[in-house]
Amino acid sequence: MNWRRFYAAAAGVALLAFAGTASAEEDPGPAAFSKALNGKRVALVPMAMGFDLAQGWAAYLKREVEGWGGTFETRDPNWSIEAGAQAITDLINAEPHPDVLVVHSPDLNSYSKLLKKAQGKGIYVILIDNPANFAADAFIGSDWDRLGQLEAEAAVKACGENSSKQIGLVQGDQVNSSSLYQYAGIMKVLAKYPDFKVVAKPDSNWDATTARNVTTTMLQQNPDICAIIDFWDGDAVGTAAAIREAGKQGKIALVTTGGGEKTADCDKLASGEYTAVVTTELHKQSGDMNALIKYMLQSGQAPGTSTTYIYTLERAYTKDDIKPDTCWDVKALQAGK
Known part of the structure; x- marks a missing residue:
């Protein structure tokens, strides 16, 4: 008997039998996924819809949610805390109400009771993006203390040892968590460099015109400043304009933070308006958000019974760090490209 041919034939029969069994079975995953998610509702309430962060989150969420058969909607408080609270109230009382509520909180406390009611x-x-004094089912965004440390390290490096070692801050406000924690991180780093001093720290209230005005005053009163840390790229355009009008672009380093959008961050790094940007990696945050939504809707876990924190991995980018995929483009994203 030719044993080699016998074993080859036996192996062939076994493979055919296995293939027939595999083709007869179905993967249970897609059906379970569809049953848990189809028809579910997701709502986004940012601080406003008219800026790149909100537009980016909305575009990524809409693509995913509608892709798995859900419904996505937004509300635009347009920077009004009262309008935001009303939007959240309306969503809670709606029939049907959303299954998932994504909120960009303006401060630590304003929405806490409403969000607890939503979980109920x-x-x-x-x-x-912004933490709050509320145990959300998930927080997705920056460790703002760590982000502030990265900004401060970039500012110290940009100034250099032979500079005036004078640093100015353009803060957001005194109630927003991202501003408060960012400041704390900056001061932790500067404590390691006792020769460096913060000589001015006005608030911009997240407004580019205000940032421009307070920076103009700052430079008039402190002409030897070597670096300014602005707490958000949305108002850093005003800070950059004031530096440029003072004839000091390239002489004063401007460090800020942003969501990594092309025109808001990479283009300004390339032009020299910004010296360094600590990006909050919106596209990665959006991926984390979508993954958590899909998990929670399948988990069977009741809202308000646990809290998850997912922090963005961040770095300070300079002009030399820019690559084709460093930033995302809000117009291309909205166009579905």
């Missing part, structure tokens, strides 16, 4: 009605609550 069976709505998962995700805080994006």
